[in-house]
Amino acid sequence: MAHLDTEIAIVGAGPAGASLALALAGAGFAITLIDARDPAAKARPDTRNFAVVTGSWRLLTAIGIAERIAGETQPLHGLEAVDGGTHWFGAPSVLFGDEDLIHREEGETLGHMIEATILQAALDEAVEAETRIKKLAPARFSGAKAEPGRITIELEDGGAITARLLVGADGMNSPVRNAAGITVEGRDYGKSVFAANVTLSQPHDGIARQLFTPEGPFATLPLRGDRANLAWYMKRGAPEALAKLSPEEVEAELNHRFAEFAGEMKIDGPMGSYPLILQIAEHMVADRVALVGDAARRINPLAGQGLNQGFRDVAALHEVLVNSDRAGLDVGAAQSLSLYETARRFDANTASLALDAIDRLFSNDRMMTKPVRTLGLLAASALSPMRHRLAALASASSPDLPPLMQPQSATG
Numbered sequence: 265m266a267h268l269d270t271e272i273a274i275v276g277a278g279p280a281g282a283s284l285a286l287a288l289a290g291a292g293f294a295i296t297l298i299d300a301r302d303p304a305a306k307a308r309p310d311t312r313n314f315a316v317v318t319g320s321w322r323l324l325t326a327i328g329i330a331e332r333i334a335g336e337t338q339p340l341h342g343l344e345a346v347d348g349g350t351h352w353f354g355a356p357s358v359l360f361g362d363e364d365l366i367h368r369e370e371g372e373t374l375g376h377m378i379e380a381t382i383l384q385a386a387l388d389e390a391v392e393a394e395t396r397i398k399k400l401a402p403a404r405f406s407g408a409k410a411e412p413g414r415i416t417i418e419l420e421d422g423g424a425i426t427a428r429l430l431v432g433a434d435g436m437n438s439p440v441r442n443a444a445g446i447t448v449e450g451r452d453y454g455k456s457v458f459a460a461n462v463t464l465s466q467p468h469d470g471i472a473r474q475l476f477t478p479e480g481p482f483a484t485l486p487l488r489g490d491r492a493n494l495a496w497y498m499k500r501g502a503p504e505a506l507a508k509l510s511p512e513e514v515e516a517e518l519n520h521r522f523a524e525f526a527g528e529m530k531i532d533g534p535m536g537s538y539p540l541i542l543q544i545a546e547h548m549v550a551d552r553v554a555l556v557g558d559a560a561r562r563i564n565p566l567a568g569q570g571l572n573q574g575f576r577d578v579a580a581l582h583e584v585l586v587n588s589d590r591a592g593l594d595v596g597a598a599q600s601l602s603l604y605e606t607a608r609r610f611d612a613n614t615a616s617l618a619l620d621a622i623d624r625l626f627s628n629d630r631m632m633t634k635p636v637r638t639l640g641l642l643a644a645s646a647l648s649p650m651r652h653r654l655a656a657l658a659s660a661s662s663p664d665l666p667p668l669m670q671p672q673s674a675t676g
Contacts, residue, residue, distance in 0.1 A: 270296040270398065272585075272595070273417050273427040275405045275440050277301065279314075280557030280574040281433030282387035286327040287582045287668060289396035293589075296425055297391060298417070299401035300434075309534040311459040312380035313485055313493035315340060315472065318372055319669035320575040326668050332386040337376035338488045341470035346525070372671075373470075377487055405439050408553070415552040415596065429596035430553050431581070436543055438559035444550035450543035450562070455480055458496040458503035460514070460535040461487065465528035468492055475525050484526050491532055494518070503537035511535070548609055549601040554581055560608075579666035580607045607666075 272288055274281050277299035285297045316324065316337075324330040391397050404420040408430055417425045432440025441448070468486040475482045480497030487493055496503065496518075506514060511531035518529050543562040548555050557574030581604050588600040 269425045270427045272429045274431045276433035284578045289394045291586050295397045297399045298403050302402040310380045311536040314571045317375040317572050320572045323668045337378045338486050339373045340375040344473045346475045410551040432555045432559040436558045436562040444553040447546045448543050453540040455540045456503040456537050458506045461533040462529040463532045507535045507537045548605045552596040579668040583666040
């Protein structure tokens, strides 16, 4: 049998990579986590906030993270979408809430809003405390060579690690994906998102609100207290320019455009922007390689599904590897990895393309699209089964999800 330094090597210690490391370590696997971040370096300002939906929150509960961050999250009690193609008041809209979840435990909500820095800090602390995880940081992946029974991972400092499986959780520009020869396809939306935290003049009641305008959506996502995270989608260049203005100048523009929708807003913290890109890997697996999170796909962040799709990758890969190991199979072999790709590819690609279609439908002012949008929102608002289905999709709370995303009562 080939000598192995570790069972599974994971490149990337963001939410997807760190949560996968914790889940697999909890199942008894020896993990090496390769993190390019320097622990001694000062963290960069991060304007991101995550909507961790029901199924993802169950995963975080299973790996011990939910209890670490519960006091620093804002429960998400409702999601509202408004068509801004007509005047906002009286415009078609749909609102669904906790009561529309039909597969939930007592006390569960649609999800939890959490600041990216808080979630990452909790994951980092849990990784450091887990004895089955060996973390290399700062360390950078430079290449890999698959061989019978193992894969050798090369690092930029000249070091090497042998493992049964290599997982790329290293983001949209994934070096692991590139080294494995996996190509990507997609499109550049030609848009960017302006992101910032704000204080609101009116209560948000734990409801995430999204206004669809011809130029792109404007969303407010509830944070603790009277704060919210806003995301404003515009043509490339406009968000970048807005982020360079003073907070007072940005507030004036926001309140001129959206005070009627969201109330008066005041900037609370750093401002930033990032480009909108749809990118889907041709395959999620290669020879002794699997991809999770943004390495597998980068999707339109409408409805906050990017992080949650990554967590679904984590839960599905965990289930496949645990079952393969219990059956005495090689967890890095094609037989095991093909099960993971089968489990995730259709669901993930469907979600990616659905969000792309929603963006195309609502982010234009063509006369032919307005009746379709109006009928869709009115139907979703009036029909309970449709609301239940939308809530299940948005919250990842359907009964066919992997065990890590099921209620604890369903998994024992």
